[in-house]
Amino acid sequence: MKPPRADPYAWLEAELIRGTGYWQGVVDASTLLDMSSELCALLFGQANSTGWEPLFANRGVPVDASAAFFGHWSAHRSEFFGESWVSLDELEAIDWSRPIRVNDAPKLIVEPEAGERYWNGRAGFPPLDTIDTEVLRHLQRGERIAVEGGALVRRQLRFEDAKYGTRYPLLLDLMRTLKRHSEGAVRWVVAFSE
Numbered sequence: 001m002k003p004p005r006a007d008p009y010a011w012l013e014a015e016l017i018r019g020t021g022y023w024q025g026v027v028d029a030s031t032l033l034d035m036s037s038e039l040c041a042l043l044f045g046q047a048n049s050t051g052w053e054p055l056f057a058n059r060g061v062p063v064d065a066s067a068a069f070f071g072h073w074s075a076h077r078s079e080f081f082g083e084s085w086v087s088l089d090e091l092e093a094i095d096w097s098r099p100i101r102v103n104d105a106p107k108l109i110v111e112p113e114a115g116e117r118y119w120n121g122r123a124g125f126p127p128l129d130t131i132d133t134e135v136l137r138h139l140q141r142g143e144r145i146a147v148e149g150g151a152l153v154r155r156q157l158r159f160e161d162a163k164y165g166t167r168y169p170l171l172l173d174l175m176r177t178l179k180r181h182s183e184g185a186v187r188w189v190v191a192f193s194e
Contacts, residue, residue: 006046006082006192008033011069012174015184025068026178029188032171038162042100046082046192052100052162059084062189069189080191088175088186096160104156108139112150 012027033039040046045054061073061083073080108131135145139154146152163169171188178186 006040006044007194008040008190008192009069009073009080010188010190011066012171012178012186012188013066013069014178014182014186016182018184020184021064023062023064023066023187025066027174028068029171029174032167032174037166039166039168042159042162043086044082044084044190044192055094056084056086056090058082059086061085061191062187065189073191076193079193082192083190085187085189088172088179088188091172091175091188094159096158096163098159099156100159100162101157106154106156109153109155109157109161110147110150111144111153 008030010029010032011025012029013023013025015021015023037047038052041048041052041054043054043056045052045057048054061070062085065073073083131139135152138145139152142154144151144153175186175188
């Protein structure tokens, strides 16, 4: 059984000279994301109470992992699980507008003017059965209902909904900066502990 929470051990790594296979650990990214979030479930399948099919789960530790990552990970190997990695190119290729599950029923979502998105049963947002009947009829017709901080809508969850309220934009900015200052690829290497 997977733990309800998965704390990250993560490094952003860059292959500073293309083709050498030498990866430098540049940024300790362990605190960049709350790994119990929906984004962690979507990307790596950890703390996946959503049941989503993860995109980059259980790839293992790269054989050429940086010394920064490998040293701590190998010294405490028995404490870790779910090791994986994802490249900047793969993250940039994600179609964030894609539905998370094609056959999922529409969910109630607040699309804010700014900030996090919430859907029914998650992050304290009320389930569908607590919504006023008249409001629900409007939502079922595809209308938007103005609420504090945004608009209430009824639609399928999309990949983009998993990243709201996370530090994912900062992570991506750091990876892009590393890419500009290295000849080779950039990746994010992760392992999880309870």
